Amino acid sequence: MTGWRDSPALAWVGLVLASLCWAGNALVARAFAGEIPPFSLAFWRWSTALLVLLPFVVRPLWRHRQQLRAAGWRLWALAALGIAGYNCFLYSAAHSTAALNLTLVNTCLPLALFLGSGLLLGEWPSRRAWLGIGVATVGLLWLIARGNWQLLAGLSFNPGDLLMLLAVLDWALYTLLLRRWSAHLQVPALVQLGVLILLGVPLLLPLYLFELASGARFVPSAHNLSAIGYTALCASLVAYFLWNHAIRVVGAARAALSNYLMPLFTALLGWLLLGEGLQPYHWAGGALIFAGLLLATRPARG
Template sequence: MLAWAGLVLACLFWAGNALVARAFSDAIPPFSLAFWRWSVALALLMPFVAVPLWRHREQLRRAGWRLWLLAALGISGYNCFLYSAAHSTVALNLTLVNTCLPLALFLGSGLLLGEWPGRRAWLGIGVATLGLLWLIGRGDWRVLAGLSFNPGDLLMLLAVFDWALYTLLLRRWSGLLQGVPGLVQLGALILLGVPLLLPLYLLELAGGARFAPSPENLVAIGYTALCASLVAYFLWNHGTRVVGAARAALSNYLMPVFTALLGWLLLGEGLQPYHWSGGALIFAGLLLASRPARS
């Protein structure tokens, strides 16, 4: 249950991250936000993991290219796709495209890991998907038929498959880092991921895209660095190892629910009946899929 609680909390922080990405899309360029998010996260984490990183250096070195690939997918690629998509598509479409993630992980877990979910898990994903579509459609199925898409949605789709591959490989290669504490693993990934973001950031600067170091912008970067990066990634990585990639992915259905709640609390956006009914279906599907099968 602690692993599931951590996954839910991670999704809450990532819902906040989505709000930040949309709210500051005109103020902070996407690669700048990604680079400074992880640079600040690395600065916050290093005092706690520098010595353990050195102690586990041989085990990390043996992970070799696999660690670099995980960093490229989970630290660099996903965030660049997500923040770029936030500049060019609406929030509703971001949420709709994100529904591909649990299905991608369900299929990927079976094909790559041999971990085919049981019937109860498939039923849970069906119930949660209905709840999410009801939420996106604002309680009217005809709204879904009228949705329009743009090139930014392709970036979000790439982000979804990027994150799915990161999660599956993290699970598949977990044995390589067995015995290395979770925070140390995260520190290693960030340490490799920041240099991969640097060329994109410099390219953005060369194109004249900059942001002002205003208090609001710095708070936004601080939130993404601490909550959406360090805390959320640690909880996600731990939850994936404990409950499996496919079942962990079901927690992503909570993100639009949390986004609606945060919009109500922070932006004064009203909650409608379809928010409650859609959220209830999502929670029901998550509970159904997370319950262990009877022996």
């Protein structure tokens, strides 16, 4: 019998919360791009997360050491992709491209996971799901265009956008492998997250040391430390735990649809925290995004 922890509805609530946490992470990445170097932010984000999580997972890690040893290189690959690679690409991109471009490139993730789920996992989405992703994409583009389609024609791209595209492909591969290797990772979700962070921090250390050697440093002010604290607790521990759990329950392709909520939440957070007013195109784009998500995730009637 499936337990309440494996409820699809609960998994979707978790995905919504994860998207909210990552929307805040995008705001932090942009706001502190001139204050904290990218590799420093990635290293201290995950080091702080590890310090917080380790007391709760030390004993479970030891109890499940046989399963973790059997997973072996798969855990190293997931840590390299999901902990080290993705965050370095993301924070580097935030230093060299506009927020609008980050959002636009990020729309490639659901499509990449839809195709990857079919090719690598044999989990082809239904026609309803493809229609839903189309509706959600229209809503997202309407947000990006600010209600004026002509603005899309005027978008320009730079090398930072390539870094964001690499981040999207990196995250797509992490998600697909996490789903494909689920049979080899039969440990509690918190233990899985703990071991990935434990392996990911040493992978980030050489990049951090290289950055220090190049003279890139940040001032450990209360302002900067609070940003690192947010990324460690919310964008790392909470969001990754919820995402990894949802991949097991609803699959990679369906979980990816929650990605469309991130720019909507970014606009809402900008309104709440920065006083940026919500315009009619925000509401129209948000309605299309939610309609697309409901259409794609609603089970077909027998």
